[in-house]
Amino acid sequence: MENQTKITEFILLGLSSDPLAQIFLFVVFLIIYVVTLLGNSAIILVIRTESSLHLPMFFFLSHLAFVDICYSSVTAPKMLQNLIAERKTISVSGCLSQIFFFHLFGGTEVLILSAMAFDRYAAICHPLRYSAIMKQQLCRQFVGGAWAMGFLDAVTNTLPLLNLRFCRLNTISHYSCEIPTVLSLTCSDTFFNYTVLFASTFVFGVPSILLLLVSYIYIISAILKIQSAKGRSKAFSTCSSHLIVICLFYLSAFFQYMKPNSPSLKDLDRVASIQYSILTPMLNPIIYSLKNKEMKIAMGKLFRKSR
Template sequence: MEPEAGANRTSLAEFLLLGLAESEKLQSVVFVLFLFAYVVTVGGNLSILVAIVVEPKLHMPMYFFLGNLSVLDIGCITVTVPPMLNRLLSHKRTISYGACLSQLFFFHLLAGMDCFLLLAMAYDRFLAICWPLTYSTRMSQEVQKILVAGSWVCAFTNALTHTIALSTLNFCGPNEINHFYCDLPQLFQISCSTTQLNELVLFIAGFILAGIPVVLIIISYIHVAAAVLQIHSVEGRKKAFSTCSSHLTVVCLFYGTGIFNYMRLGSEEASDKDKGVGIFNTVINPMLNPLIYSLRNSDVQEVLWRMLVGRE
């Protein structure tokens, strides 16, 4: 490799992504499976997004946040899966240094936004169930927009910080990344520079993006559970638990895999477990989210069914 000039101080112009399979037969299987997952994910999330936009009954804060989550899911899988499919088709596993940093930035931008948005959704459920009489004023359109805009600012700051910190590292070989997309833990492992500062930044960011939201979500749902148990109507309790259980399922899947992937500091070697967690983060979670919300939400089911059969 020819040394690359510039402020990034790296002697590598590109990296080699090892991907998920070595043999051509397995690569064909991976291509079909991931293409199917991509189509299902984009189709499912677009369906929910369209339903929320066209159906006045769904013009509520809960569905406003759900629509934003659908946009993030489409973005998250688009950042990682199409480039991987392109590499499988072209039989070229290399990715340039700039493209690697760009993928890293956009992935952490969208994943960071997910962290704050799930917290906003928990806050919305807390207000709706614990403060129903003042819910409309406490969760006005202005508040919704502020929560989403603030989440974007925080997520952008996080992604930019990681990208700039990574650009200060020196990569002099080897250039093999044991993954199917560029991410921090795997890049740390092949850096020639010390990564202690980068790992500290990752730990602090992880605490802010995952630790604090998880604690706040748990506290909010303790209050929600206490309020729901005081509802006398069985149907009312069932509906409240239904909307909350969908969100809790998504929270457990998202934060569980994220914490496992990013909060293990040290010099652990990259393994197939990291690839498995990466598949959960970038493919399975975005694909499951529309299924989780539509299967457990009668309002969304009703609108989607009307869209499917073409009835008013």
């Protein structure tokens, strides 16, 4: 009887059941996804080809752009497919794979953002020792550590899901698979899974948040000590784009994973998820391009060369 009722695929309800709305959403999110790919690819290309951008800040930015391409590609293609498909399904293995890569790239992005905060701290609080602190070897260790921790976070959260049995419900009122949603569908005991989820969030998330907070406490303190208004404005402009990206990513992700699991909040679930998994990867290159003077100059040079 258990084999007869075993679930092999999930139904993704997506964002809307209206066929016209689905076509509209398909066009909108296809444009967003294409802009994400082109924008982040342009960031990587400009940084790699322009020698003046071979600095620690842009080294981290190029890796952030690559992670954003991967991160948005975890959910966007499947969402686009289901918006125009008659059967809006995803296999159980495909769902678990989506969760694995979601945590891999999401965890890596969080830690790269923390490394960028430390870089801004070194640049503003210790400008004379900046080159000695942010050596190439340290930057590579930061990025390598981010990928290693992201992978460990993904493995830690995904392996316990392999033991779950799905034998009753198979409808996900979302456009992608996330751990809380999947756990609500299983007929297995989920205490261990929730324990692992909260423990991994604490172990991997709290140190990165603390590094961000401590770095910006020192940064803001250093900026306030600058005598001239022009100097304060220039110092703040060097970290404003990074601060905007952090707020966009962290606030939506924090809401998604810390709010109560209530059916009345399903619509807000989707909005928050769209913000940190689809919109933020698109907005990151736009924010950095518009807010960073060196990036705007390099973009202009590349555009003129390509004409």
